[in-house]
Amino acid sequence: MAAAAPESKNSFGSRASLSVGDSSLDYFRIDAVDGYEKLPFSLKVLLENLLRTEDGKNVTAEQIRALGGWRPDAEPDTEIQFTPARVVMQDFTGVPAVVDLATMREAVVELGGDATRINPLAPAELVIDHSVIADLFGTPDSFQRNVELEYERNIERYQFLRWGQGAFNEFKVVPPGTGIVHQVNIEYLARVVFARNGLAYPDTLVGTDSHTTMVNGLGVLGWGVGGIEAEAAMLGQPVSMLIPRVVGFKLTGELPEGSTATDLVLTITEMLRKQGVVGKFVEFYGSGVSAVPLANRATIGNMSPEYGSTCAIFPIDDETLRYLRFTGRKDDQIQLVESYAKTNGLWHDPSVEPSFSETLELDLSTVEPSLAGPKRPQDRVPLASAKPMFREALTSYVDGDSVQDAQDEAVAETFPASDPASPSEQAAPARTSAVGNPQGRASKPTTVTLADGAECELDHGAVAIAAITSCTNTSNPSVMIGAALLAKKAVEKGLSRKPWVKTTLAPGSKVVTDYYERAGLTPYLDKLGFNLVGYGCTTCIGNSGPLPEEISAAVNDSDLAVVSVLSGNRNFEGRINPDVKMNYLASPPLVVAYALAGSMDVDITTEALGQDEQGEDVFLHDIWPSPAEVQQVIDEAIASEMYTTDYADVFAGDEKWQGLPTPEGDTFEWDGESTYVRKPPYFEGMQTEPQPVTDIDGARVLAKLGDSVTTDHISPAGAIKADSPAGTYLAEHGVERRDFNSYGSRRGNHEVMIRGTFANIRLRNQLAPGTEGGFTRDFTQGDGPVSTIYDASVNYAEAGTPLVILAGKEYGSGSSRDWAAKGTALLGVRAVVAESYERIHRSNLIGMGVLPLQFPDGETAESLGLTGEETFTITGVTALNEGSVPRTVKVVAGDTEFDARVRIDTPGEADYYRHGGIMQYVLRSLL
Incomplete structure (x- = not known):
């Protein structure tokens, strides 16, 4: 099965033929669906996606009619299945994704299947861009020396990725020292329109980095997902989603002298955060769009996660074609983009104003340096x-x-800082x-x-x-x-x-x-x-x-x-x-x-x-x-020609890359001594059929957190401190302090990542007041002395005690860090109760078998009198075994009771949770 899904049921008779140059391609006409003409550009792309992938099971004619009949003012309640054309990854999030695929291959074999069933079914491209550290700076050889250090630190990871490039079909790696994934994406990887398996269709994607939305500036629909969701997409699983609300953002005027694209995007970020666009599509429209250079569009699209939208997209127009030419794309590809977009109703017509759920407007001339x-x-x-x-x-x-x-100010006026006779300067060098x-x-x-x-x-x-x-x-x-x-x-x-x-x-x-x-x-x-x-x-x-x-x-x-x-x-x-x-x-x-x-x-x-x-x-x-x-x-x-030259052989790499010894074989030979790449425990003891989900009894609070706790606070990131649990682990395994590297570089080692989860130095756990960082109270030890979160989790696991997290608003905002969910699950957390969530992290929690719950409207941990010292029981979860999703479950915490809203928002998410996670669901599906 390829992403183009040529086996569509074609219930709407929308399959047609398109001539481009000397070739003929089939495509799916969106005008075959009633209501298409009023749809925003982004929903037209989704409509084509459904027409092309209609299989009567995951994608149905009812979904297609629902999208054609989209009501802008409606709250999202209709599930659709989006099948991205490709997946893009960076190495921090990509390495654990490939680790999981390698582990799934072994699990398939253990369950009696063929290892090569685990294989990307759509193009998957990984750019190594997150591993270089600016150790050296300010000297002519800073680049060369930093690259040398990068290879020294990351050789195990790079060898593993080279194995993956050889072992998996449709998987390519852009080597170190080439560029940043999102910039490489818009300058080289993005097709805008695909021609594959005899079909022409829009380039769409998901990426393992929240700033995947940068490619929205090219008219390519896509967004960031966690690594676990990306793995499923690579294996042919559609992305379950609700037909979203679409916010129209009208741009007029021109930027004044002295203001830059950065100032513009910071202004837009502020405006859209105030508007409230979490979980919504944002689409730019109006006559002013054509005056926005592609580079500025990409800058705006890049910041989509900062205002919380799923995407922030511009339509395809002449500026799109100009940029494709500017970046050295081939003439036949540019011709395909123009011909397809104009033929299939995806070309920007500024005179037509689509329907939007809500709108706002910015006069670019008002943007100030910021x-x-x-x-x-x-x-x-x-x-x-x-x-x-x-x-x-x-x-x-x-x-x-x-x-x-x-008094100080009076002294300063008498003796200005620049006056050599001032008292503070008289005897000083x-x-x-x-x-x-x-x-x-x-x-x-x-x-x-x-x-x-x-x-x-x-x-x-x-x-x-x-x-x-x-x-x-x-x-x-x-x-x-x-x-x-x-x-x-x-x-x-x-x-x-x-x-x-x-x-x-x-x-x-x-x-x-x-x-x-x-x-x-x-x-x-x-x-x-x-x-x-x-x-x-x-x-x-x-x-x-x-x-x-x-x-x-x-x-x-x-x-x-x-x-x-x-x-x-x-x-x-x-x-x-x-x-x-x-x-x-x-x-x-x-x-x-x-x-x-x-x-x-x-x-x-x-x-x-x-x-x-x-x-x-x-x-x-x-x-x-x-x-x-x-x-x-x-x-x-x-x-x-600069782009043509620099990207001429982008996957080949330099001599360092080509000279790496590379393992071979369908399954990876794990090195038991490796501190970078280790086989994770996700499939240990897994059966071909899932066990029923259970209620949560006798749980303790691992952390009680405030508002705006980001995935940066949760997921391990940055430097590894010597006195942290992760630093202790590395030292015990013979790693010198100078070689600790970063958490991101060690994402392929779950032992390091578990120990760094909730260990951000700025995390404030209200359960352990007066502390900052990865600390909690361990109630397996008497009255709950302060302990590291990791050490406490080990004690809770040994005692058989499940864990919960309490949080405020916007829990899990920020990057699509899969380890924010993976680490949470591996610490033993069964449920999170928050006031609200950001989209990606909530989805990732479900993908790791963690139940996201929401406080009743208007209620918080504080208003309910929760201190975090209570024992929690959560009942009603077992209703999921009956095939439905309960609207609420009952939470009993000490003497307090409340009904928490279940934030499993789609039937697809419910399936993932029933199976214990998205990877288990995919693996059983393939079997």
Whole structure:
């Protein structure tokens, strides 16, 4: 069975023929279904998908009629089965997916089947982009040395992936050092329209990274799912979903000078979070759409998870074709896209306004320069207000530091900081300071002696990391050229980065460095310390690497609230670097500007970034490039042959990749000593028929959590601390501290990942007040002493005690981290009770056999008087054995009783839960 499903029942007589060039392809006409013309673009794509995959069982004529008769104002209640054309993965989430497939092959054999039945049935492409760490920075050989370290740390994983590429059909790997998955996706992997098995049909996908939505900018429908859901899609299982509400977002006007695509997307993120689009499709429409460049569309699509929508899509139009040509796609592919989209009603007609469930509008001319932070992407900060808003936020990050008062201010006026005769400067050596003007905020000036012997003074708000990173922006030439031109102007004015700032450049593809070289801009970025550190996600996913030792020591010894400024899409607490408390998203040019300023406690719109060689102040407006300057460089320095050349043999890899020893065979030979890739326990003792589901009795609370707990808080991510359970495990297995690597790189080892689940250093478990990190109370030990969450879970498992999690609103927001669900399940958690969920994590919990429950409307753990010390019993779950899903189940917690809503939202999800998880369901289906 291929994704194109040529065996469709064709109940609507929609199969037709399409001539493209010298070839003829069949396709399924959406105009065969009544009501198609009023549907938004995204639902038209879904309609075609159902017509093509109609089998009378998973996909029925009733589903197709329901989609044609979609009512914009209706709440989603009709289940459909979406069959994506392909799956895309990155290595952090892809490695455990391939580990699971390898384990499923063995399980099939043990149950009497053929190992090769476990095989991707649709194209599955994995890009290794999450493993490079910015250990080295600011030197000409930073890239080369980081790549060498990457291979040293990850050779076991890379050998395993090479085995998978040989063992599985339809599975390809883009080797390290190539680019970021989402940028590679839009620049090379995306087809927009497929021609396969004699059929033409829209390119659709699911990806094991929430920012898969970046490809929505190309008119390709797809979104992020957990690795377990992606595995099912690879094995031919459709994605169960409800026909969604679709939010229409109308764009008008043009961006003003000084505002960038990053500012636009931060504005859209703020607007859509306020609108409330979790679980909905967002679609951009109107006459203004045609004026939005493809790179900007991709930037907007990329941020879809940050406002919570399932997708954020633009329709196919002339701009789509222009980008395909620009990125070196073949003429016959471009012709196919145009011909198919126009023939089958998927070409954008700005004069036709589809029906939408709700709408909102943005005049692009109102977009102002912005940041977002210090801990959520939706918390937009106008650049002109960044300093006072930083000061307001700082109060949440400092404890007991002195606040400079009026007396300090009087001293400052008498002896300005720049006055060499001021008391603080009279006997002190020359130094650079991040203290700035601390009046009215907490301050803890800390002197640091750098490796070169120079002294500097750090304080709260010092920019410790300035990183141009992440597919969100590195795919967009306008902001990347803008950053490089700003660097050029800064260097020409004699400015330099502050010495405490770790500066990194990690583009999403080699094309970026190609056009930097052609434009002659590389030397200026290098001069400011923005040397190439790798082609990968780096800082945005926590691979920022360590701060210089002396900076790290000063930050920790004085407990400074230092900041990072990065051009990424995520800035959650504890994500970027363990030493950095406050994180701000910004455009690449602003990243460079803050590296020059060195502190968030500087108003870079009015205060000088430094002085030129004549001692004159240099302001941001002096070095900000104009749109015309940026466009001139784009026109002169970027050509389509760059893409053709860089992607000519993208799956081959360099000599390092090709020289890796590669295992062979249909099943993988597990190395019992490996600390990277281990056989997980999901199928141990599995029978051909599932056991009935049971109620939950005598459960204890493992964690009681507040609002906006993200998958970053739950899933292991970033560095592995030596004194953590995961660090102890690695040390016991002979791994040196320097070789711990990151949690993400060890996702193929469930032993490491279990120990890191709920261990984020910023997690606050209300069951263990006064702690921060992976701690709880262990009620197998008397009155419940504080313990690590992992150690407590082991004791609960030995006692046969099931576990529950209590949480607030937006539980599981953020990335589609499958280990947030896998780790939860392997710790022994049977149910989560939250006020609300984000889509992907709720689905992933069900996929791992964990029951998602919701407090009654208006109720919370606090309003119900729950402390987390109670023993829980949950009854009514067994109704699932009768083939239906109970609307509620009864929860008894100590003396408190309430009816919790069951958040199994579709019949397909109910099947997964009955089987103990999605992998078990798929395996039994294949048998």
